[in-house]
Amino acid sequence: MKKYIIFFMSVLFVVFLAACGEKSKDDVLEKLESTADKMNAYQTQALMTLQTGNEDQAYRIEVTHKKKDFYRVLLKNEQDEESSQIILRNKEGVFVLTPALNKSFKFQSEWPDNKSQPYLYQSLIQDIKDDSEATFTSTDDYFVFETRTNYESNSNLPYQTIYFDKKTYAPVLVKVLDNDKKSMVEVEFTSFEFDPELPEDTFNMEKNMTSSIFGVPTMAQEDLPSELQIFYPAEQLGAELVEENRMETENGDRVMLSYEGERNFTIIQEMVTSYPTSAQSPELVNGDPVDLGFTMGAMSETTLEWQYNGINYYLASEDLTKQEMIDVATSIHQTAEK
Numbered sequence: 001m002k003k004y005i006i007f008f009m010s011v012l013f014v015v016f017l018a019a020c021g022e023k024s025k026d027d028v029l030e031k032l033e034s035t036a037d038k039m040n041a042y043q044t045q046a047l048m049t050l051q052t053g054n055e056d057q058a059y060r061i062e063v064t065h066k067k068k069d070f071y072r073v074l075l076k077n078e079q080d081e082e083s084s085q086i087i088l089r090n091k092e093g094v095f096v097l098t099p100a101l102n103k104s105f106k107f108q109s110e111w112p113d114n115k116s117q118p119y120l121y122q123s124l125i126q127d128i129k130d131d132s133e134a135t136f137t138s139t140d141d142y143f144v145f146e147t148r149t150n151y152e153s154n155s156n157l158p159y160q161t162i163y164f165d166k167k168t169y170a171p172v173l174v175k176v177l178d179n180d181k182k183s184m185v186e187v188e189f190t191s192f193e194f195d196p197e198l199p200e201d202t203f204n205m206e207k208n209m210t211s212s213i214f215g216v217p218t219m220a221q222e223d224l225p226s227e228l229q230i231f232y233p234a235e236q237l238g239a240e241l242v243e244e245n246r247m248e249t250e251n252g253d254r255v256m257l258s259y260e261g262e263r264n265f266t267i268i269q270e271m272v273t274s275y276p277t278s279a280q281s282p283e284l285v286n287g288d289p290v291d292l293g294f295t296m297g298a299m300s301e302t303t304l305e306w307q308y309n310g311i312n313y314y315l316a317s318e319d320l321t322k323q324e325m326i327d328v329a330t331s332i333h334q335t336a337e338k
Contacts, residue, residue: 025136235331238262265317
């Protein structure tokens with residue numbers, strides 16, 4: 001009889017340990033989904049660091065979300081305050097705003113749905129749900145997932161490691177990894193507030209265009225570069241520069257670079273000019289916002305447009321994939337830094 005009592009107590013002890021032990025992957029995912037479903041809004045601040053090959057690029061980020069489809073993402077480039085931008089989704093659509101240049105794009109896009117966004121809470125949870133092979137570990141302070149990413153335009157970043165606080169289930173750190181599991185993008189969350197009180201005009205486009213972003217005022221016309229300096233892509237994908245056509249327009253110099261070879265493409269560079277009515281009449285783009293690492297761009301199936309350091313860049317090609325357009329664009333920036 002004594003042996004049966006000991007056996008029964010042992011079974012109870014094992015069950016007790018299991019009940020009090022660490023949560024499983026499914027337990028944590030269920031809690032994350034429940035937390036996201038119950039809250040009406042959140043606001044978070046983070047530091048995003050990108051490994052660019054030359055020197056790291058750092059952004060301060062503030063994300064404000066209101067259930068279900070309203071988002072405002074403030075992106076301040078620590079090295080170039082005038083390139084600070086806002087990704088905005090409201091009832092009118094999806095916009096990328098550059099207040100310092102009074103420039104705005106409106107996208108025919110469902111952003112941020114169905115694509116990985118390392119600084120958005122719902123996106124991180126969705127990536128975990130979508131990856132049946134996601135791994136899960138638990139440390140003293142964090143729940144840690146490693147999942148596949150869903151970057152349509154960047155196949156060079158297929159993995160991510162996501163850290164959630166064990167007490168609050170808020171995101172703490174996201175590392176986006178390359179094919180060798182090397183961290184290329186890190187998003188460190190410095191604060192995360194559930195259900196904050198938000199001003200009524202938080203997601204108003206005109207309000208966000210006219211107010212300063214992280215204290216950066218709108219750029220005056222005299223602050224823009226006075227002369228166009230041409231930059232060439234280091235990544236040419238087997239093509240060669242066959243024509244460089246420079247012209248004068250009413251807004252200043254414009255140059256068109258034509259590349260021909262294995263893959264043909266054209267790059268146009270011109271001075272940024274003032275856009276006094278852009279808040280009321282944003283430029284329409286049939287595509288998606290894309291993060292180039294140093295600025296946000298506007299991407300369609302055959303074009304990529306962005307602004308940086310007072311210059312408009314426009315890349316067009318029937319031959320390049322989206323990833324190849326990004327590679328060419330980022331190589332122009334790397335050339336500009338040298």
